[in-house]
Amino acid sequence: MSLSTAIENSDLPSRRHEDWRWTDLRGLIRTVPPVSPVFFDVIKSSGPFEGQANAELIIANGRQNWWPGKDAETVEFFEHDAPDNPYDRASLPMAAIAADHAIEPRASIIQFNGDDAASVRFVSATDGTSHHARLGVVVKAGVSAVLLESHEGRGDRYLANTLIEIFLEEGAKLERIVLADDAAEAVAVTTAIVKVAAGATFNQTVLTGGARRQRIETHVAHPGAHAQVRLDGIYLLNAQRHADQTTVVTHGGVDGVTTQLTKGMVADQARGVFQGRIIVAEGADQTDARMGHHALILSDRAEIDAKPELLIFADDVSCAHGNTIGALDEEAVFYARQRGIPELEARAMLTQAFVGEVVERIEHDGAREIAAAWVAKQLGRSEEGGAE
Amino acid sequence: MLSINNLHARVEDKPILKGVTLEVPAGEVHAIMGPNGAGKSTLSYVLSGRGGYEVTEGSASLNGEDLLELEPNERAAKGVFLSFQYPLEIPGVPALTFIRTAVNAQRRARGEDEIAAPAFLKLAKEKAASLKIDFEMLKRGLNVGFSGGEKKRMEIFQMAMLSPKFLILDETDSGLDIDALKIVSEGVNALRSPERGMLVITHYQRLLDYIKPDRVHVLAAGRIVASGGPELALQLEAEGYDKYVGAAA
Numbered sequence: 001m002s003l004s005t006a007i008e009n010s011d012l013p014s015r016r017h018e019d020w021r022w023t024d025l026r027g028l029i030r031t032v033p034p035v036s037p038v039f040f041d042v043i044k045s046s047g048p049f050e051g052q053a054n055a056e057l058i059i060a061n062g063r064q065n066w067w068p069g070k071d072a073e074t075v076e077f078f079e080h081d082a083p084d085n086p087y088d089r090a091s092l093p094m095a096a097i098a099a100d101h102a103i104e105p106r107a108s109i110i111q112f113n114g115d116d117a118a119s120v121r122f123v124s125a126t127d128g129t130s131h132h133a134r135l136g137v138v139v140k141a142g143v144s145a146v147l148l149e150s151h152e153g154r155g156d157r158y159l160a161n162t163l164i165e166i167f168l169e170e171g172a173k174l175e176r177i178v179l180a181d182d183a184a185e186a187v188a189v190t191t192a193i194v195k196v197a198a199g200a201t202f203n204q205t206v207l208t209g210g211a212r213r214q215r216i217e218t219h220v221a222h223p224g225a226h227a228q229v230r231l232d233g234i235y236l237l238n239a240q241r242h243a244d245q246t247t248v249v250t251h252g253g254v255d256g257v258t259t260q261l262t263k264g265m266v267a268d269q270a271r272g273v274f275q276g277r278i279i280v281a282e283g284a285d286q287t288d289a290r291m292g293h294h295a296l297i298l299s300d301r302a303e304i305d306a307k308p309e310l311l312i313f314a315d316d317v318s319c320a321h322g323n324t325i326g327a328l329d330e331e332a333v334f335y336a337r338q339r340g341i342p343e344l345e346a347r348a349m350l351t352q353a354f355v356g357e358v359v360e361r362i363e364h365d366g367a368r369e370i371a372a373a374w375v376a377k378q379l380g381r382s383e384e385g386g387a388e
Numbered sequence: 389m390l391s392i393n394n395l396h397a398r399v400e401d402k403p404i405l406k407g408v409t410l411e412v413p414a415g416e417v418h419a420i421m422g423p424n425g426a427g428k429s430t431l432s433y434v435l436s437g438r439g440g441y442e443v444t445e446g447s448a449s450l451n452g453e454d455l456l457e458l459e460p461n462e463r464a465a466k467g468v469f470l471s472f473q474y475p476l477e478i479p480g481v482p483a484l485t486f487i488r489t490a491v492n493a494q495r496r497a498r499g500e501d502e503i504a505a506p507a508f509l510k511l512a513k514e515k516a517a518s519l520k521i522d523f524e525m526l527k528r529g530l531n532v533g534f535s536g537g538e539k540k541r542m543e544i545f546q547m548a549m550l551s552p553k554f555l556i557l558d559e560t561d562s563g564l565d566i567d568a569l570k571i572v573s574e575g576v577n578a579l580r581s582p583e584r585g586m587l588v589i590t591h592y593q594r595l596l597d598y599i600k601p602d603r604v605h606v607l608a609a610g611r612i613v614a615s616g617g618p619e620l621a622l623q624l625e626a627e628g629y630d631k632y633v634g635a636a637a
């Protein structure tokens with residue numbers, strides 16, 4: 001399906017799609033935005049994970065540039081000009097569009113042959129244009145890898161649609177850190193389809209400040225089989241920003257673990273969406289799945305929509321979910337103010353502490369520090385308060 | 389120093405303070421005693437600016453400056469410190485980080501430079517040692533999982549770090565064991581100086597053996613109903629509040 005067909009047929013995801021009811025794209029994209037031009041300048045500037053990985057892939061306005069690190073053997077890079085599109089537009093509409101519309105080469109592939117980290121930067125550099133990109137990530141058996149993924153809005157009012165397919169072979173491990181720094185008026189959708197083999201570990205943390213409309217969606221095919229999945233997220237939204245974190249984990253076999261912890265804060269007229277679905281298929285016994293979503297609403301006009309779902313078709317499982325939405329503890333705010341901390345700073349400090357638990361779960365030291373600094377900056381705090 | 393004149397305050401339309409008048413000159417320690425529900429904590433909250441209280445009449449000023457006009461953090465920067473009867477737990481914010489944030493916020497508000505990290509740590513180590521606080525505890529979330537007595541000790545630690553001008557201690561002695569009471573009192577006495585004033589709220593004369601007050605006041609039903617020297621505390625301990633409760637009603 002082409003984007004123009006989708007728009008003409010009113011087929012972009014909208015309120016009518018149950019899974020997109022809180023993230024309507026159709027109302028925002030009424031005409032086809034022109035295709036984003038080639039943009040190379042970005043290569044000169046650095047991304048948020050600067051210095052954390054040797055190998056770097058930059059996909060600017062949908063077009064890729066590969067910068068192999070010093071050690072080219074642990075991370076390899078390929079191009080694929082004619083990958084198939086297995087995605088069904090009813091269930092994965094934006095992934096299907098990305099697969100059809102990715103600019104040549106139709107897909108970039110990063111393969112980890114040995115333990116290493118790579119950074120991938122999706123840069124949207126131009127105002128009012130659109131681009132689609134498709135990236136494959138393969139982690140070979142037994143290899144431990146880190147993917148530092150940034151979405152950088154340098155332009156505004158763009159439509160950026162990204163499809164990432166991740167394959168973890170047996171016993172492989174991947175920590176994926178996504179830092180989404182999109183522009184205020186942008187529409188951005190990132191869909192990750194993750195296939196996990198037996199005994200593999202997939203850990204993910206999404207950090208986002210939202211956009212005009214933004215969705216970061218992750219689908220994990222979990223084999224059970226001692227594989228472990230962690231899906232975490234933080235959203236910190238102000239003004240009229242919107243961020244949607246949607247996850248679907250399907251446990252297909254016995255003995256799998258999934259833990260999820262997403263925390264967020266909305267201020268002003270922002271809107272946070274969390275949709276977490278864990279499906280435990282028939283026979284997927286001994287599944288251990290835990291999902292938590294906890295959020296703060298700091299203004300009357302802000303909104304949070306949360307839908308945690310556990311769909312369990314097996315008998316012998318241990319599954320739990322928790323979902324809380326509340327305000328900051330006003331007693332704690334007063335306590336901090338009595339000590340001399342101005343109100344806004346007190347609120348930011350308490351919010352930072354609230355989401356800090358998610359930051360602490362990031363294993364990669366550099367990424368964890370960058371995440372902590374991002375949270376502080378997003379809340380308008382300098383690192384100065386810290387006394388370590 | 390602290391002047392409170394005919395202060396009336398209400399909570400949710402319920403009058404609690406009904407004309408408190410009190411003068412604490414610089415260099416003096418005044419104790420406030422009184423039955424449960426008399427309005428002692430309310431007075432400390434109104435002075436420090438907690439929300440939910442409506443001042444309907446009267447005034448309160450520190451060194452001539454109207455306190456009631458200021459935000460709670462502005463009052464703190466002017467030197468008002470309240471040691472809470474029930475200190476809050478702040479999960480996720482290490483005690484040291486919290487206090488450093490507070491110290492620097494107060495310094496900024498007064499137009500001073502922020503304290504450098506090494507100087508701050510040195511001071512914190514000194515003060516923690518003198519209050520017999522395990523330094524490792526300061527790296528944990530503020531007051532999270534601390535015992536009642538540890539929380540009170542942490543209040544005095546914060547006070548020592550901020551070195552305020554006017555101290556309000558709301559039942560700082562409750563929950564303290566005998567040794568802790570001594571340590572905390574020494575911490576408070578270390579701050580006694582000709583420029584500082586203190587208001588010490590307590591139910592027990594015992595604290596006043598350690599922190600010797602210049603004056604003792606009885607607050608009952610929202611008013612100061614009696615004032616005297618340290619001997620008044622001894623008398624209250626022996627006789628109770630019966631005659632004052634009747635007088636205030």
Ligand SMILES: Nc1ncnc2c1ncn2[C@@H]1O[C@H](COP(=O)(O)OP(=O)(O)OP(=O)(O)O)[C@@H](O)[C@H]1O
Pocket residue numbers: 399400402404422423424425426427428429430431440473
């Ligand atoms: N938010 C509130 N709503 C209604 N009444 C309140 C509120 N806060 C305090 N009060 C009432 O105000 C009165 C004074 O309370 P306060 O806490 O000041 O007493 P206190 O003298 O400190 O008592 P204690 O010795 O028990 O600490 C009490 O009757 C209390 O119930």
Ligand SMILES: [Mg+2]
Pocket residue numbers: 428429430473558
């Ligand atoms: Mg009280």
